[in-house]
Amino acid sequence: MICVIFDLDGTLTDSREGILKSIKYALEKMEQPIPDEKTLQLFIGPPLTDSFRDHCHMTEEQIEEAYGYFKERYDATGKYENAVYPQIEAALQALRKTGAYVGIATAKPEEQAKDIIKHFKLDQYFEVIRGANRDIGLIHKEDILREALQDMNTITAQKYKISRWYMVGDRKYDMEAAKLHNCVAMGVSYGYGSVEELEAAGADYICENPSDLIVNIAVDTLL
Structure with missing residues (x-):
């Protein structure tokens, strides 16, 4: 077997559309710069907290804030943009x-x-x-x-x-x-x-x- x-x-x-729109939403809420599209693709796959750290160079406190904003949009809308x-x-x-x-x-x-x-x-x-x-x-x-x-x-x-x-x-x-x-x-x-x-x-x-x-x-x- x-x-x-x-x-x-x-x-x-x-799930690209929902994930990327929710990442952009989180960064905009924090007034953080949005990476280029090639870099944004790298967010898909690894843990999101790791990606905020690696590609946006955030502190642990900022990562928690960004994850919260991401989840706010993704739970409501993003997971169905799929x-x-x-x-x-x-x-x-x-x-x-x-x-x-x-x-x-x-x-x-x-x-x-x-x-x-x-x-x-x-x-x-x-x-x-x-x-x-x-x-x-x-x-x-x-x-x-x-x-x-x-x-x-x-x-x-x-x-x-x-x-x-x-x-x-x-x-x-x-x-x-x-x-x-x-x-x-x-x-x-x-x-x-x-x-x-x-x-x-x-x-x-x-x-x-x-x-x-x-x-x-x-x-x-x-x-």
Whole structure:
């Protein structure tokens, strides 16, 4: 039996519009300069607090203020300025037909992730949805993936032993977390990271679209 864990932003959904508009909203509220579009793209993937620190050179106090403004807009509007990538639902259906267990590990706050998945009526495909929880220090992808894998092991322990684990994502953080936790690292090039970024982070496979993902998993299980 296999288990496939997905990233959310840039992998299942194209959330660029809502995230970037909410970042700009936060910076405007604070009268902070807005980075150029190329730099703003780098905010998508890693924890937002890290991005405010790295790209806006904020103090910890400013980061908390910016995060609060971001959340104000994103919770109300931004999380729905979003779209499921073409072929994603078909790919999820194909995985479930094989009996695979499927989950999510995202650096997005967990409640936001669950709201988005439910909004798009994709919740039926996932046993586990794990996201960030700043209250308990659960922020970075490697820690979130660890929790998702533990949750999945708990669910499946009485039925099946997982023989192969996959982590699917569009950024280096996903590939690095996959390697750390002995998952097959499946990169997707239709998201926010480049092929070069994914390869440098150790991706075992790179998929141009969700259909490629199903083909590559099928091939990998036969090796």
